Amino acid sequence: MMENKIERKGQVLFSGYKYGEGIKKALKLSREDILFELKESKLRGRGGAGFPTSTKWMLTAATIDPDKYLICNADEGEPGTFKDRVLLLEYPAMVFDGMVIGAYTIGAKFGIVYLRGEYKYMLPDLEAHLEKMRKDNYLGEKILGKDGFDFDIEIRLGSGAYVCGEETALIESLEGSRGEARNRPPFPVNRGYMGKPSSVNNVETFANIPFIVLKGGKWYNKLGTEKSTGTKLFSVSGDCEKPGVYELPWGTKVSELLEIVGAKNTKAVQVGGASGICIPKSQFDRMLAYEDLATGGSVKIFNENRNMLEVLKNFMEFFVEESCGQCVPCRIGNVKLLEGTKMLLKGEFTFEYINKLKELGRTMKIASKCGLGQSSPNPFLSILENFKDEVFNQGWRNNGR
Amino acid sequence: MLISEKQALTERVGMLVQKYGNSRSALIPILQDIQHNFKYITDFEQQEVARLLDIHPVEVYSVISFYSFLSSKQRGKNIVRLCQSISCELEGKEKVAKAIERELGIKFGETTKDKKFTLEYTNCMGMCDQSPAMMVNEKVYSKLTPEKAVQILKEVK
Ligand SMILES: Cc1cc2nc3c(=O)[nH]c(=O)nc-3n(C[C@H](O)[C@H](O)[C@H](O)COP(=O)(O)O)c2cc1C
Ligand code: SF4
Ligand code: FES
Numbered sequence A: 001m002m003e004n005k006i007e008r009k010g011q012v013l014f015s016g017y018k019y020g021e022g023i024k025k026a027l028k029l030s031r032e033d034i035l036f037e038l039k040e041s042k043l044r045g046r047g048g049a050g051f052p053t054s055t056k057w058m059l060t061a062a063t064i065d066p067d068k069y070l071i072c073n074a075d076e077g078e079p080g081t082f083k084d085r086v087l088l089l090e091y092p093a094m095v096f097d098g099m100v101i102g103a104y105t106i107g108a109k110f111g112i113v114y115l116r117g118e119y120k121y122m123l124p125d126l127e128a129h130l131e132k133m134r135k136d137n138y139l140g141e142k143i144l145g146k147d148g149f150d151f152d153i154e155i156r157l158g159s160g161a162y163v164c165g166e167e168t169a170l171i172e173s174l175e176g177s178r179g180e181a182r183n184r185p186p187f188p189v190n191r192g193y194m195g196k197p198s199s200v201n202n203v204e205t206f207a208n209i210p211f212i213v214l215k216g217g218k219w220y221n222k223l224g225t226e227k228s229t230g231t232k233l234f235s236v237s238g239d240c241e242k243p244g245v246y247e248l249p250w251g252t253k254v255s256e257l258l259e260i261v262g263a264k265n266t267k268a269v270q271v272g273g274a275s276g277i278c279i280p281k282s283q284f285d286r287m288l289a290y291e292d293l294a295t296g297g298s299v300k301i302f303n304e305n306r307n308m309l310e311v312l313k314n315f316m317e318f319f320v321e322e323s324c325g326q327c328v329p330c331r332i333g334n335v336k337l338l339e340g341t342k343m344l345l346k347g348e349f350t351f352e353y354i355n356k357l358k359e360l361g362r363t364m365k366i367a368s369k370c371g372l373g374q375s376s377p378n379p380f381l382s383i384l385e386n387f388k389d390e391v392f393n394q395g396w397r398n399n400g401r
Numbered sequence B: 001m002l003i004s005e006k007q008a009l010t011e012r013v014g015m016l017v018q019k020y021g022n023s024r025s026a027l028i029p030i031l032q033d034i035q036h037n038f039k040y041i042t043d044f045e046q047q048e049v050a051r052l053l054d055i056h057p058v059e060v061y062s063v064i065s066f067y068s069f070l071s072s073k074q075r076g077k078n079i080v081r082l083c084q085s086i087s088c089e090l091e092g093k094e095k096v097a098k099a100i101e102r103e104l105g106i107k108f109g110e111t112t113k114d115k116k117f118t119l120e121y122t123n124c125m126g127m128c129d130q131s132p133a134m135m136v137n138e139k140v141y142s143k144l145t146p147e148k149a150v151q152i153l154k155e156v157k
Helices: A021-028 A031-041 A053-062 A083-090 A092-106 A117-135 A167-174 A203-215 A217-221 A254-261 A308-322 A328-346 A351-367 A371-375 A377-386 A388-400 B003-020 B024-038 B043-053 B057-066 B086-090 B093-104 B146-155
Strands: A006-008 A069-074 A110-115 A152-157 A198-202 A231-238 A244-249 A266-271 A277-280 A298-303 B078-083 B117-122 B134-136 B139-141
Touching: A021 A092, A021 A203, A031 A053, A031 A092, A031 A203, A031 A217, A053 A092, A053 A198, A069 A092, A069 A167, A069 A203, A083 A092, A083 A117, A083 A203, A083 A231, A092 A110, A092 A117, A092 A198, A092 A203, A110 A117, A110 A167, A117 A152, A117 B139, A152 B024, A167 A198, A198 A203, A203 A217, A231 A254, A231 B086, A244 A254, A254 A266, A254 A298, A266 A308, A277 A377, A308 A328, A308 A377, A308 A388, A308 B086, A328 A351, A328 A371, A328 A377, A328 A388, A351 A371, A351 A377, A377 A388, B003 B024, B003 B043, B024 B043, B024 B057, B043 B057, B078 B086, B078 B093, B086 B093, B093 B117, B093 B146, B134 B146, B139 B146
Parallel strands: A006 A244, A069 A110, A069 A198, A110 A152, A231 A298, B078 B117
Antiparallel strands: A231 A244, A266 A277, A266 A298, B078 B134, B134 B139
């Protein structure tokens, strides 16, 4: 029924991993050693924001509270992203071993996986895997005989809200509330779930950890680019011959990726999902990396036959629906940008008004409370900028027919 | 509602609170459990949950209204959720939607008279490499065609 198409295996995640290996090695090292390797690896969070994982873990490790939480963000809701699905279904050992190593490193007693409701079908397999880990003493008390290292993982389900992927909204949701983002500070590393220090990390971030522990930070940072080390899982969909998940080194050019996935007559590529940016052919030599096109992994390909305004309309409808409504720029702004998109589609607009909407988009990026409203204007701004001719002439063409 | 029915509901909610605990963080697991088994959460159940968790019923309602998978209105026995996000939209979601609507005789957002099906749209469900996709309750179906979608619903009990 479902295929998990891993179209390209790379040098890290899909290179082969033996269950438990990373944990065994980690427990022979000190917490400081692991933090050192992690810092050396320059691993950055794979959930989208790209925050250095070693910094986050050092901050959490440095707190003295005995009850710390390690939370795996498996809410994967960004349209066009499905690599965490493949990791969880095919390689749960990498993800959960990464969590155990993380717990040891930061001194967390409790682990929580926040699994999106849409992925509930995975629950039996994931629970079975956790049960096996408990039997093998990779979870539970005194893990592998290590005194004072007790840790277990609980899976909690989401209920269909994209914004709950945002880490403070996720924590609100775990605490039994509406998934509304919190003000920061305090940051979750100081006061997170239940007011306790909590580190929230993406599924793919955890999956990288065992490899860094086994092969070392130096080995890891040689892959990729200066500022974006290692490999990345790209969820490729849209107009190409081989949609699926690809493990490629950071720094891969968009044009190279298009070649690999068999994309023809490509007009546009949306990098980073609905909240990412849309680039035209003239920019296909840009690279996928934090220093250029940063992304949580979604690459969506549009060929010459696609109507970029229809695409934009779909994205803006998504944000109107998924905004938590807490702050005005995002709640009202997305509605306005959607209205503007519809005006463009009909050809009933003035440049003066559209320019005002662009200004509004830029304001939303600054004035919104969380990443949703800060990034939702991205497709609007980038499609209007990069596909000017198509966008501004379309309505008149349609009416003229 | 009959008093005996009310008592049965109170007991059932009480058992859930025993299972998940009476802390605030147990609220969503409790609501998810009711939703899973009965497809929606009645006013009375909301009041009971609120009472046992010692919070205001309005809080329970506001949580239910926030999450698209929780519902305070009656739904059908099977909830069909068709993905409306970009990949599925581009790969022919509209045709699938029309076919399902015709076959079941209802529009999206509605429930069949026999309460067997509720039709809803949902956003990206992480199946964009195999669009269009839909969920029937918790099961995922991908690479849908109008015929295939209708056939899947025929086989649902
Ligand atoms: C609206 C919104 C949705 C998000 N969804 C996810 C998600 O589904 N998965 C995820 O790992 N991070 C998501 N994030 C990013 C998280 O807030 C957070 O940065 C991340 O989980 C940290 O993990 P990392 O450091 O390993 O990337 C989202 C952020 C925003 C603003
Ligand atoms: S930016 Fe949007 S999603 Fe984030 S808190 Fe404000 S209204 Fe909610
Ligand atoms: S867009 Fe439909 S599953 Fe992602």
